[in-house]
Amino acid sequence: MDTLAALGHGFLVALTPYNLLWSAIGVTVGTAVGVLPGIGPALTVALLLPVTYGLEPTSAFIMFAGIYYGAMYGGSTTSILLNAPGESGSIVTAIDGHAMARQGRGAQALATAAIGSFIAGTIATAALTFVAPLMVKMALLFGPAEYFALMVLALTTVTAVLGSSLARGLASLFLGLALGLVGIDMQTGQARLAFGVPELLDGIDTVVVAVGLFAVGETLYVASRHRFETEEIYALKGSKWMSREDWSRSWKPWLRGTLLGFPIGTLPAGGSEIPTFLSYLVEKRLAKKPEEFGKGAIEAVAGPEAANNASAAGVLAPLLSLGLPTSATAAIMLAAFQQYGLQPGPTLFDNNPELVWGMIASLYIGNVLLLVLNLPLVGFWVKLLLIPRPWLYAGILVFSSLGAYTLNNNVIDLVILWVIGLLGFGMRVLNVPVAPCVVGLILGPLAEQQFRRALAISQGDPSVFLTHPISAALLIIAALLVIGPMVLRFRSNGAGKGAGNGTGKGDSASPSGSHPAT
Template sequence: MDILNGLLLGLESALQPVTLMYCFIGVFVGTLIGVLPGIGALATISLLLPITYHIPPTAAIVMLAGVYYGAQYGGSTASILLNLPGTPSSAVACLDGYPMAKQGRAGVALFMTTIASFVGSMLGILALILFAPGIAELGLKFGPAEYFSMMLLGLIAASTLASGSPAKGLAMVVMGLLIGTVGTDVNSGVARFDFGVPELMDGINLVALAMGVFGVSEVITGINQSRETEVKEKITLRTMTPTRKDVKDSIIPMLRGTAIGSFFGALPGTGASIASFFSYAVEKKVAKDPSRFGKGAIEGVTAPEAANNAASQTAFVPTLSLGIPGDAVMALMLGALIIHGIQPGPLLMTQQPELFWGLIVSFGIGNIMLMILNLPMIGLWVAILRIPYRVLFPAILVFISLGVYSVNNNPFDVLMVAGVGAVGYAMSVTKFEAAPMLLGFVLGPLMEENLRRALLLSRGDMMTFVDRPISAGLLAFGAALMVWTIYGSLKRNLREREHRRDFPEETT
């Protein structure tokens, strides 16, 4: 079946009233749980999974998929307004989205993230349609050595996420790596660095870590500064409309973010969080003025949003075409397919064409629904900033506690997020940024697992990482990036030293 006939068949399936209804339910619920910090798509899909027994297969998968990519839309809302990531992949939106809100540009930030999410999703769907077989084939060529090299490249890029000293960025990456080692060793099953606390045997919760270093630390900062509400004027279409410069600065970053998200989404074991961090690091590296990032750079918001939404679409490539789930959410989607007697794999497209193409077309319909839903609600979300902070911060803490508790139903996670919040506040006071630490925490365990797996397969031969062409290319690119970063830092220090020598009166 060619692509055109497949899309026509999918359109017929996706436009069925039952399928449309469940598509709307999915994207609406996804947006809500994305806005509510910490709950996430995983917990919501887990709760909705039993309902799918009583729903036709196509409608059931469309609804669950709508929850997944709908959460990516809503996740940036709390990040921008309250510095509180709604989903782990939207933590990057805090870095420049929240400064934009503090500058009175929350409406513009939300408007542009909605557009970026739509562009990233639709182009991701296009990549899914055109390149699914090729992307799946490339994914099969990635073994443990390639994954390790790619993660190492990510950690080198992570050290550039900090807006200040590269040394501080590297220190935060190492801290993230150390935090990632807490928990049970995947290979040996031995608990590591749990300090006799049984709850730490499962490791530190990513949601608790993100909510603590971004959300709780911001609450403490806001209380200490007696922060007043930032938005006083009425939110109108004019206040939400981006400037021509905003649009110009966002077009190419959105396309780059979409390409990065499409690639990482199609690789098993990576996903939207890694895609959004990579996209942010790339934009900061190619920017003419990197010092703008962390202070309200529009491309620091739009590129990661396009990346995580594109990744949420192409994440279905390995799940549908190979039967390999890329993350926990995709594992649940795989389970939902199996519940209905559908076996994912290379034959799914030919054996279940209505389901496959109906799902693809529903992605496009769902994203149109999401844009129509989200744009009119921007004024409502921004109105949150009118609430006096003395009233708002207790509600934020309640949402954080509920969100963190709902992930594992474990009170220990609530205590953990309080402790992490105190550490996050100390980091903000001492100018250590949380983003590199968070990426180190995400990538560290994956890198360790693939390092050990590659060495087991090669019987301890370290040359396996340079013998394989893709792995060697990634390592070479990482080395070049490191040399570029060091050279840029030395050049900047030399320029500052010459400036102080030529204008000594400015330093006194």
């Protein structure tokens, strides 16, 4: 009952006209930016960070919540009509969604995505409401050793799950960890790797790295490829409404997608990729006409889109209650909290209940606003897809440099943005996933802090990580995730020697490339 009372209080905060206004602005801007091709939720949140600087934290995070959910809705529009998913969670949607658009059923695909997102978002937000306080209770049992082990697990899963090759995922992760070292050490005040540049003493900003990798790197990549690729945009035509058959084929996938999305989202398992793929496979297995999959089956849009939005709410549970980001978007949200001097975790629930519960309540409100924005007004957002590419990408870079510059008002951040952008281009060409870099950058220093705290408490005895049962279990799972696939590969290599170990096979199945169809 405490939870309901807290949520009720949150609604009082979120429903004040002032905060309602920021929520409405957040969902609108989030949808608009999310619809733009090449911009996923992580980048949307990073680019819109400067807009919130003038706000007090509660309103800022209510707006952020709107941006986050809005970007999830907007991203599905792009992947259905353009077949250019802005983020990994929409890749599966793009397969059948784009096929439906080609058959002139784009409006139905958008409708099942929007309604499914609404249903999944609402159920998952309700689940978040009750799971987050439970996780806070669990967090109170955690000491530094457990936190360290949990962060190691999160870093491992984000790396192991994404991309086609473990070595490339680890390369991205260690690059992020190395960038995280730069600046003043939090415990001793010693400068590390600043090379005498005063601007580097504050460290390298997560937002600069995220914008560099996702916006600058991606723009450079698209610039290098756009002469060789053609885009197909399909106009919406015919009936805009879902038929009775569409409804009856959609509602079960919506619910199943939600059931898959939320729990997997709360695990440190790297966000929305796994649940959307699982949902696709489940729907295909259960479908009456599995042969339609890949050719425009509505179930294959309804299920994964619901899973995508449910996992978006799931990701917020460990973020708010443990301070643990499990996706690139969550990493940027954590950076936003740090910008306001807030540390998510049990103390945030104690000290800033109006912020936490106002934000959770605003997610319910945002979902309703988004349904209105995305069903009747979808034609308006589709127009955004028609912006000529030269101006679109030039605009993306203008806003990227704006966001990076206004963080600290110095040009050094723009130089870092440039370097990271070129690096991101190289990573994109070589198919190195970028999310582990962003998560490593923000989690690395936090993990180090917990590691050193744990050792300070145990007076230097490193066995604490293995004698505490929770910590030991988490570390063992992390180790299995890295070693397991290696062992499997060695065994299959040994068994199938000479049988051609399929070069490029891993690449075609990889969820890391965001343009699956070329």
